[in-house]
Amino acid sequence: MSEAVKPTASAVKPSSARVLPALILAMLAYSVIQTAVVPILPSLALELKVSGSNITWLMTANLLSAAVLTPLLGRFGDLRGRKPMLLISLGGLVLGSGLAVATHSFSLLIVARVLQGAGGGVLPLAISIVRDELPREKVTGGVAAISASMGVGSGLGLVATGLLLEHWDYKSIFWMGLIAALVAIALVVVRVPKDPVTDKNGGADPLGAITLAGWLSALLIAVSRGNEWGWTSTKTLGLFAVAAVVALIWGVIEVKVKHPLVDMKMMARPAVAFTNISGLLIGFGMYGSFLVISNFTQTPEKLAHYGFTASVLHAGVLLLPSAAGSMIAAPVGALLIGRSGPRLPLVLGGLFGAVSMAYLALRHSSEGDVYFAAGLFGLGVGLAYAAMPAFINGAVPAEQSGIANGMNAVLRTVGGAIGTAVLGAILTGDTIKFPPQIAALVKVQLPTLDAYKHAYWITAVVCLVAAVVPFAIRTVRQSAPAAPVAQSADAPHPTKTSA
Template identity: 45%
Template structure:
């Protein structure tokens, strides 16, 4: 049976149109974004309630990050081979179970276990993007990918605001109960609305490739996260980095020899895909870096010489306009992609985000500047996140869509983790004066100089992302991007 006949057969059994499917997929992506950011503003509260050290409570974030990085490419590949809907449901089920576990416990160990389970849902976004490629007509594809990309930042901002609202009034366990409820609702929507995607493809999961990939990612992220707190000379950090290098080399060697590797490095090394992923690393630094810098800056007591002494809730509301920028970017990115391809949006987005960081250097003394800059930063981030999956889909085979977008998400996470570790080291090395700290009623706090250096570094990182995107060779968009590996003549043409 031909591919066209199979697609026609699937189309005849669909019960829902693209708009309804897009709503379900966007809600699932938003669920993941909310889950990933919901605990960041309440880490000090969690530390006090659980009676653990600062380095221990940081594993609430690190454990989730590690699980997401490991699960994302693996779930993407399994979805490519065995059906995207099935593994979307598995990923969302992990989020729901992890949320329930975290909501039912006051144990530090069980909280970490719950957060790790939540992180197993990291494959939701690449799987959702693969469904769009398989099921949507060309004229809806760019706009739908842009919408899903924008929901990532929208969900992150919503998570921060809702956390502030709940943390100011109720027990933190309510956050996890709400996360579980949202995940279960998302599962219901996916089950009822999303079609069982493309026919099962021949192939198997490369277990050794999955283990070596997971190993070097886990070692790298654990070492980077620990190094930012314990110092880069710590034996555990040095050992973790060395292990990451060894496992990375083993993964490369295995992937180049294996006939069906988990990640086809020859495809990932194509110039458009490689440059898009490198650009994504710096874009990830900007996204995670803004989450590290903006809330504590706004909440800092003004006696430190900066900050506005706002509560967690008010800080979230000040940053809320960034969501408007994200939402506005989705239709703009879709039109740009349909008319000119994804490259212009991928270049313009980081330029705008870098401009936002530059504006903060003279305007950091005004709280409204963070709202104004947030709109510009969010718009630029939305353009980049909307265009990146479209560009990758255009240059990888259809049976690699999930794992290719999964690797892009992982590299953004690696960039974000590395960037936040570097930014944290800069802030620690630039403390506020002892008199200012006493006046503010705190033992230790970063100084204004450290924050300004970090804003400048993130601005430079955004410009580097734009330069890398500019270097991507211009190509005309295809109807469905690169073909499957079963169509070698078209694959070769896309190299």
């Protein structure tokens, strides 16, 4: 394994107040635009004159692009420098948003969403920059703030969509993403220094990149389209089979090549492997809960005898406490990590998610129930997302930080795709049977209340499993570093996870 090129002892670290705002805004710009289209997919289908099944490609294409590009950008950041790759990642967000603003074509809008998926690289690159650039005592808080910003931005995206649509059309959402990304680029250029840690002895792995893209594409398309095609259809099962075979080939390639895209030995370390499992489960819960809660609140109460007949804006406001909870979780998570390591906040994150979803399964008749559950769930997501990079950074060398955190981000995305597909299948599989005269007036099928309860309980169980997984990671107390030079690139918290 090649050693990272470390800064000299005399190198002056920039203050967190200079670097962090640029990185946090970059993370917010991506996460806001990723989820902003979720509550308006039905109206976009009417606007663009496409079917309800085809409109979901606006989310599928974005998730697929992010899943493929995130680890690639993270690895190239390790090899060629994090700041240039961060600018390329944000550049994809700018190009995608600009194209979405300029076009009225559904096909080009899908291309725009693919370009926006490049923004997924912001998370691993920003975490690596914080680890490289900030003073040691500031790293834990900085990483927690950036990672929790994913949950904050996702919640804010739902609210921003409602606010913008009150006054303008759907293109205003992409204008928002364009402006935010341009501001983020300007701040990154001015405030983020050239990073000192690059893997100069590493190399590219084109075959590994192609096979990684292949199995992720097959898996995410199968998961995202399974509801439409049928989970036992030839297309769905065929894509799952392709994903399994190509993933096996990818694993063999990564073990054999001299400079792998992903070091499989690194991925097999308990601290990395079990953290990635938690990431997949928490991603399932976060994306799935947004879908279920948003749909539940927008259900017409007079027809279904549940829900709040909420507008898109009202539904977003009901989910706003999730963003507030994730915002609060960043400093709390950093404090807990600094005192006892990342296990406690990761466990609490899963527990809070489980309790909030179980609460909604039992109590859902008032808006106060949704506010409470959304806030608690957001707090849990923020704590979990703050803890995951701390676990990973404590187990991998600095020159592998980008790809390690990139793969964790990929698994969060995969978990989100699985969560929305599974919970969507539950909701569409148990719908209200209206009398013929009413059914003729109802444009969409409405899930039964029991379907929503089942979705809440399943999400609660998944989050509970995520709370148990961290106990499989052994944590030991880290000894004090021998010299200031080594300290600057060490793990960002006082505990070290076992390899």
